[in-house]
Amino acid sequence: MSHRSKIIKEWIEVKVTSANSSVKADLTVDKHAVRILGISLTSDFDDRLYYRGSQKISINGKEIFPEGYESKLLMQGLNVPVNERIIQLGEEVEVGNRKAELDFKDSDHINAPFIAYRVRLYVYSLLTEKP
Amino acid sequence: MNPKANYLYRKSALVVNRAYQKQLFQIHHPEDTFVLSGILPLVRFANGKESTRLGTQMGVLKIAIAESGDVAYTTTVEKDPNVFTDRSEVFIPPYNAFPSFSFSGKRYTYFETQLLITQAIAEGYYEDTFQPSLTLPDTGAEAAPVPSPFVPYQVHLYLRYEHYKPNA
Numbered sequence: 001m002s003h004r005s006k007i008i009k010e011w012i013e014v015k016v017t018s019a020n021s022s023v024k025a026d027l028t029v030d031k032h033a034v035r036i037l038g039i040s041l042t043s044d045f046d047d048r049l050y051y052r053g054s055q056k057i058s059i060n061g062k063e064i065f066p067e068g069y070e071s072k073l074l075m076q077g078l079n080v081p082v083n084e085r086i087i088q089l090g091e092e093v094e095v096g097n098r099k100a101e102l103d104f105k106d107s108d109h110i111n112a113p114f115i116a117y118r119v120r121l122y123v124y125s126l127l128t129e130k131p
Numbered sequence: 132m133n134p135k136a137n138y139l140y141r142k143s144a145l146v147v148n149r150a151y152q153k154q155l156f157q158i159h160h161p162e163d164t165f166v167l168s169g170i171l172p173l174v175r176f177a178n179g180k181e182s183t184r185l186g187t188q189m190g191v192l193k194i195a196i197a198e199s200g201d202v203a204y205t206t207t208v209e210k211d212p213n214v215f216t217d218r219s220e221v222f223i224p225p226y227n228a229f230p231s232f233s234f235s236g237k238r239y240t241y242f243e244t245q246l247l248i249t250q251a252i253a254e255g256y257y258e259d260t261f262q263p264s265l266t267l268p269d270t271g272a273e274a275a276p277v278p279s280p281f282v283p284y285q286v287h288l289y290l291r292y293e294h295y296k297p298n299a
Contacts, residue, residue, distance in 0.1 A: 046215070047215045050215045051213075051215065062139075064137075064138070064139060064140060065140045066140060066141055066142050068142055068144075068287075069140060069142055069289070070173075070287070072239065073171070073239045073289065088138070089137055089138050090136055090137030090138045090293065091136065091137070093137050110180060111213070111215075
């Protein structure tokens with residue numbers, strides 16, 4: 001029995017360098033992935049991401065999270081068990097063209113003055129199961 | 132959840148411009164979806180400037196099935212504390228020198244449901260239940276209390292659907 005993890009972890013990173021700006025990035029999911037399990041969102045300044053962030057996330061050309069979907073709904077902290085930190089996308093998300101796209105938007109918030117921060121979108125996919 | 136389904140998330144926003152405003156709205160379901168599986172209403176003030184009102188209740192939200200008019204979901208919409216730090220753990224009785232310890236990163240959860248989608252739209256209704264908080268002016272004991280002003284806000288309605296796989 002192999003103890004090797006069958007979950008591929010990849011990420012897209014964007015840097016937000018000016019207030020109220022939008023940044024885009026995309027990722028090509030590993031060619032050995034058979035389906036996408038879920039995503040998660042982190043930042044080096046989590047409170048900025050929590051208050052200021054919103055994004056659109058598309059996978060395989062399908063808009064999974066619409067424009068304006070607040071980042072705080074995709075975040076989790078230490079009070080969430082490690083194995084529950086993946087936001088699941090359903091049972092079987094097809095990899096299709098293997099494109100995962102992030103369209104991130106920063107917006108002013110009174111609780112979080114702007115400083116430059118980075119945002120990472122992690123994409124978790126399942127490795128090909130060989131017989 | 133149906134084993135052949137994926138999640139799809141959608142968001143719509145209701146603008147509430149005046150106190151006690153009542154409004155009807157429609158929710159257009161995305162194509163190829165068969166179940167509305169999660170509902171999450173959140174209150175958002177412009178630029179984070181919150182109003183002062185009595186209590187945390189902002190209004191009442193109802194979602195009904197079109198034509199039949201059956202109310203499938205109803206809730207009181209509460210003001211989101213909107214704090215990054217999740218202080219829920221302070222309910223644990225303090226037993227050490229750090230009684231107010233907390234974790235960062237509250238996780239929002241959807242109201243779980245299984246509302247079958249048989250029509251293209253659903254009907255929605257929102258009613259604001261503004262109750263001003265009263266403050267006594269410091270000009271004299273005989274002056275009347277001053278009610279807090281109403282601050283416009285938006286109700287962001289997040290919906291989670293299940294939709295079929297293209298090849299299912």
